[in-house]
Amino acid sequence: xxxxxxxxxxxxxxxxxxxxxxxxxxxxxxxxxxxxxxxxxxxxxxxxxxxxxxxxxxxxxxxxxxxxxxxxxxxxxxxxxxxxxxxxxxx
Numbered sequence: 001x002x003x004x005x006x007x008x009x010x011x012x013x014x015x016x017x018x019x020x021x022x023x024x025x026x027x028x029x030x031x032x033x034x035x036x037x038x039x040x041x042x043x044x045x046x047x048x049x050x051x052x053x054x055x056x057x058x059x060x061x062x063x064x065x066x067x068x069x070x071x072x073x074x075x076x077x078x079x080x081x082x083x084x085x086x087x088x089x090x091x
Contacts, residue, residue, distance in 0.1 A: 011043070011058055011059075012058070012059040013045075013056045013057060013058060013059065014056070014057060014059055014062050014080055014081065014082060015047065015054055015055070015056050015080070015081050015082070015083070015084055015087050016054065016055045016056075016057065016065070016066075016077050016079070016080050017052055017053075017054055017077065017078040017079045017080075017081075017087055017091075018052070018053045018054070018055055018069070018075055018076070018077055018078070019052070019053075019075065019076055019078055020074060020075045020076060021053060021074060021075035022053065023046050023053060025074070025075065026044075026046075026053060026055060026075070027044070029068060029069070029072050029074070029075065030042065030044060030065065030068055033067075033068035033071060033072065034064055034065070034068055038061070038064055041058065041060075041061050042057045042058055042061040042064065042065050043057065043058050043061075044056065044057050044065075045057075047084065052091075054084070054087065062080070066080070
């Protein structure tokens with residue numbers, strides 16, 4: 001299955017601001033909840049930030065990623081945004 005692409009071949013992504021977890025814990029949580037195939041479809045990318053963990057995922061898999069965080073006892077998603085500027089605006 002290929003990801004849907006726009007005319008300029010970019011995949012739409014959303015950014016999640018996550019608290020109480022580090023990058024390794026987020027990867028382990030997503031692998032455990034989504035499996036290897038779901039993890040590959042979500043194509044998570046960590047954005048470098050000094051204070052927070054910011055995860056960027058493909059829009060089509062956003063619901064699955066949010067459900068994984070809701071079902072886990074650790075870590076919460078504070079905000080979801082389309083751009084990093086909007087994500088940092090109300091912190």
